[in-house]
Amino acid sequence: MSGTTQDDYADRYARRVRGMTTSEIRALFAVASRPEVVSLAGGSPYIAALPLDAVGEMLGRLASEQGATSLQYGIGQGTIELRERICEVMDVSGITSASPDDVVVTVGGQQALDLIARLFLDPGDVVLAEGPTYVGALGVFQAAQAQVRHVAIDEDGLIPAALEAALREAGPRAKFLYTIPTYQNPAGVTLSSSRREEVLDICERHGLLVVEDDPYGMLSFEGDAPLPLRARRRHGVLYISTFSKTFAPGLRVGWILAPHAVREKLVMASEASILCPSAFAQAAVVQYLSTMPWRQQIKVYREIYRERRDALLSALADLMPSGATWTRPAGGLFVWVTLPEGLDSKAMLPRAVAARVAYVPGTGFYADGTGTGNVRLNFSFSPPERLREGVRRLSGVMEQELALRAVFGAGTRAFHRRRGAATADTPGPDMA
Amino acid sequence: MITGMRTVASSSAASFQTDLEVLVLAGGLSYERDVSLRSGRRVLDALRNAGLSASIRDADATLLPFLAAQPPDAVVIALHGATGEDGSLRGVLDLCGVPYVGCDARASRLAWDKPSAKSMLREAGIPTPDWVALPHDRFSELGASAVLDRIAAHLGLPLMVKPAQGGSGLGAAVVRESAELPAAMVGCFAYDSTALVERFVPGVDVAVSVVDLGSGPTALPAVEIVPRNGVYDYAARYTAGLTTWHAPARLASDVAARVAETALAAHKALGLRDLSRVDLIIDGAGEVHVLGLNVSPGMTETSLLPLAVQAADMDLGDLLAALVSRAVARGAV
Numbered sequence: 001m002s003g004t005t006q007d008d009y010a011d012r013y014a015r016r017v018r019g020m021t022t023s024e025i026r027a028l029f030a031v032a033s034r035p036e037v038v039s040l041a042g043g044s045p046y047i048a049a050l051p052l053d054a055v056g057e058m059l060g061r062l063a064s065e066q067g068a069t070s071l072q073y074g075i076g077q078g079t080i081e082l083r084e085r086i087c088e089v090m091d092v093s094g095i096t097s098a099s100p101d102d103v104v105v106t107v108g109g110q111q112a113l114d115l116i117a118r119l120f121l122d123p124g125d126v127v128l129a130e131g132p133t134y135v136g137a138l139g140v141f142q143a144a145q146a147q148v149r150h151v152a153i154d155e156d157g158l159i160p161a162a163l164e165a166a167l168r169e170a171g172p173r174a175k176f177l178y179t180i181p182t183y184q185n186p187a188g189v190t191l192s193s194s195r196r197e198e199v200l201d202i203c204e205r206h207g208l209l210v211v212e213d214d215p216y217g218m219l220s221f222e223g224d225a226p227l228p229l230r231a232r233r234r235h236g237v238l239y240i241s242t243f244s245k246t247f248a249p250g251l252r253v254g255w256i257l258a259p260h261a262v263r264e265k266l267v268m269a270s271e272a273s274i275l276c277p278s279a280f281a282q283a284a285v286v287q288y289l290s291t292m293p294w295r296q297q298i299k300v301y302r303e304i305y306r307e308r309r310d311a312l313l314s315a316l317a318d319l320m321p322s323g324a325t326w327t328r329p330a331g332g333l334f335v336w337v338t339l340p341e342g343l344d345s346k347a348m349l350p351r352a353v354a355a356r357v358a359y360v361p362g363t364g365f366y367a368d369g370t371g372t373g374n375v376r377l378n379f380s381f382s383p384p385e386r387l388r389e390g391v392r393r394l395s396g397v398m399e400q401e402l403a404l405r406a407v408f409g410a411g412t413r414a415f416h417r418r419r420g421a422a423t424a425d426t427p428g429p430d431m432a
Numbered sequence: 433m434i435t436g437m438r439t440v441a442s443s444s445a446a447s448f449q450t451d452l453e454v455l456v457l458a459g460g461l462s463y464e465r466d467v468s469l470r471s472g473r474r475v476l477d478a479l480r481n482a483g484l485s486a487s488i489r490d491a492d493a494t495l496l497p498f499l500a501a502q503p504p505d506a507v508v509i510a511l512h513g514a515t516g517e518d519g520s521l522r523g524v525l526d527l528c529g530v531p532y533v534g535c536d537a538r539a540s541r542l543a544w545d546k547p548s549a550k551s552m553l554r555e556a557g558i559p560t561p562d563w564v565a566l567p568h569d570r571f572s573e574l575g576a577s578a579v580l581d582r583i584a585a586h587l588g589l590p591l592m593v594k595p596a597q598g599g600s601g602l603g604a605a606v607v608r609e610s611a612e613l614p615a616a617m618v619g620c621f622a623y624d625s626t627a628l629v630e631r632f633v634p635g636v637d638v639a640v641s642v643v644d645l646g647s648g649p650t651a652l653p654a655v656e657i658v659p660r661n662g663v664y665d666y667a668a669r670y671t672a673g674l675t676t677w678h679a680p681a682r683l684a685s686d687v688a689a690r691v692a693e694t695a696l697a698a699h700k701a702l703g704l705r706d707l708s709r710v711d712l713i714i715d716g717a718g719e720v721h722v723l724g725l726n727v728s729p730g731m732t733e734t735s736l737l738p739l740a741v742q743a744a745d746m747d748l749g750d751l752l753a754a755l756v757s758r759a760v761a762r763g764a765v
Contacts, residue, residue, distance in 0.1 A: 002678075003656075003658070003676040003677060003678040004676065004677055004678075004679070004739070005672060005673045005674070005675065005676050005677075006672040006673075006677070006733055006734045006739075007672035007673035010672070010673035020671075021667040021671040021674065022666065022667055022670040022671045023666065023667055024602055024665075024666040024667075026466070027463060027464065027465070027466045027467065027600070027602070027666060028463060030465045030466035030469070031461055031462070031463060031465045031466075034461055034465075034492075036461065347618065347619050347622055348622060349622070350463060350602070350603065350622045350623045351621075351622045351623075353463070401618075401622075403572070404568060404618055404621055405618060407568070407571050407572045407576045408571070408576045408614035408615075408617055408618050409576065409577065409614055424667075
């Protein structure tokens with residue numbers, strides 16, 4: 001017998017599959033799913049805040065009264081009823097002139113990203129994205145064999161000068177800027193109004209397409225978010241959003257707003273990929289938006305998340321060791337912590353899990369393995385007292401790690417190199 | 433053959449009862465939870481395929497009430513890491529009067545703690561690489577660089593650093609230059625408060641599964657491990673395609689015999705029972721060294737014991753069922 005790799009297909013996989021490996025970090029997240037562990041690692045909305053009984057009745061009626069259509073195939077672009085509703089939702093965000101014809105319904109925002117990658121990316125193409133950025137987007141761009149060049153951000157989001165520099169460096173291989181301008185995942189920062197104009201001007205000047213991902217824009221805690229990029233420019237911006245954070249991620253309903261020519265290709269690409277989005281999920285969203293107080297529900301989510309953000313921020317202020325800094329999000333789900341000098345978020349994770357607290361190491365949000373000095377904390381899922389307990393445990397872990405590093409001296413970071421993609425450093429989507 | 437009995441098709445034939453209720457334990461709170469869940473599913477399927485009635489549970493707060501209400505005929509522990517291997521759970525099963533497959537609490541505790549296991553191997557005259565085991569406190573008391581310098585001078589580079597307790601290569605690192613040692617220590621101490629620093633022995637990595645179906649411990653064919661990137665880390669262990677396993681190992685017959693003999697000696701020296709996996713390395717001179725023992729070997733699709741079972745032309749389900757029968761016959765402590 002000449003040996004086995006336990007994978008008879010090892011030599012047949014496509015190039016883009018390279019780097020899909022299991023990882024130590026994923027193993028640690030498996031432990032973090034147990035109730036003993038305070039998870040600050042997930043990205044799950046607090047679904048318990050929904051009127052679940054009423055939603056249940058609504059879903060029941062959807063099957064009994066509209067089953068002939070809601071359980072049937074639908075059209076690739078998504079139902080006209082839902083696309084009309086989506087335009088009403090976007091109107092609330094400030095995108096006032098959208099036509100239902102230019103909306104493509106997708107399986108969550110994630111499929112929207114995948115379709116855009118299919119349309120625009122050849123192997124070797126460059127995508128500019130915030131550093132750090134959403135790990136799910138990194139996964140899509142990697143699968144498309146594109147290179148991600150990170151553009152630095154600060155408390156006001158993308159730094160225009162850094163964008164200019166990245167564009168100059170990337171040259172014509174740069175296909176688009178992928179950005180989450182509002183309540184960014186993972187950094188929690190928001191691109192300021194003045195910078196929005198600057199960024200749009202730069203992209204316009206260079207003929208660079210903007211892919212605006214806006215899942216969190218409605219989850220604002222301190223007045224309305226700045227107008228989306230797409231509300232400021234009708235051309236040159238593809239706009240992605242989702243009902244995952246404003247209603248329920250389990251339905252997997254998102255959308256893209258794109259100009260006519262792009263939209264037609266998106267529909268064809270989507271049909272080739274999934275035939276059509278779930279008719280039942282679409283009908284459920286239509287019913288929800290038509291018959292239930294969805295704006296009120298967003299206020300409920302906002303209130304809950306604001307209270308939790310405040311609890312997390314005050315716990316951080318009270319308990320974090322000196323040298324740690326963090327962002328102060330005006331909305332969304334996440335706080336981005338910069339660790340005291342010398343700490344390595346990835347190397348520290350097993351110690352954290354042993355102390356029964358979990359976070360996502362910063363490396364999960366960079367294509368190039370940087371981010372060891374950062375962690376992402378989620379505040380949407382756990383109640384305030386659990387958040388405080390999580391920060392208490394995390395601070396203890398950091399103190400221990402700092403003491404240990406003091407004993408062994410500097411230069412102990414960066415020992416662990418990542419094997420595989422950024423997704424190897426982040427939990428699966430089911431992580432609460 | 434009587435009703436409810438079957439015979440394991442192998443050289444070391446043994447029969448087993450099929451009218452047994454088996455509980456597989458998997459999950460736990462250790463770093464190897466994910467591996468354990470995979471091992472557990474595989475064990476469950478194998479036992480059911482062998483005709484036994486089997487169910488699976490996590491080792492959580494619902495376990496003891498369940499054992500009291502519906503005591504199974506025996507438990508198969510597919511928990512890896514501390515819960516499954518440090519002996520404590522076995523001790524609790526003893527308290528509950530539930531028989532289980534595998535060694536008792538004491539032997540488990542000794543095998544789990546690598547420095548203890550290595551001491552016992554050395555006392556029994558079984559070669560194992562030179563080592564030092566130190567808790568992190570000792571480094572802060574005595575000064576890390578002074579201690580590390582002594583370790584490097586005494587054992588010589590390259591070194592292997594690993595948690596004194598743990599598995600799946602988590603927290604382990606090969607150190608080729610002394611400058612890499614502090615980072616390796618910090619990485620290791622994230623997993624355990626005591627580090628084992630070992631002389632690194634280059635050579636051929638093999639694992640020998642030992643099973644005892646009633647006629648004494650028997651070594652299954654050694655499995656040779658060839659990781660594609662040269663490092664048998666977590667990803668290489670559990671991502672199909674990243675490691676090539678040769679079962680049986682590509683060894684000359686005299687070396688293969690010595691490997692089997694050494695594994696059996698290690699299994700016996702630690703007082704293990706039913707099944708174990710012994711990890712060994714064969715150096716350039718053909719000398720065999722024991723690196724460690726595993727009392728709850730992995731049972732996943734890429735784990736070593738199932739590969740050895742296959743190489744021995746045995747069926748994993750039949751083997752486990754035979755071990756279950758032995759545990760039932762032995763009864764609780």
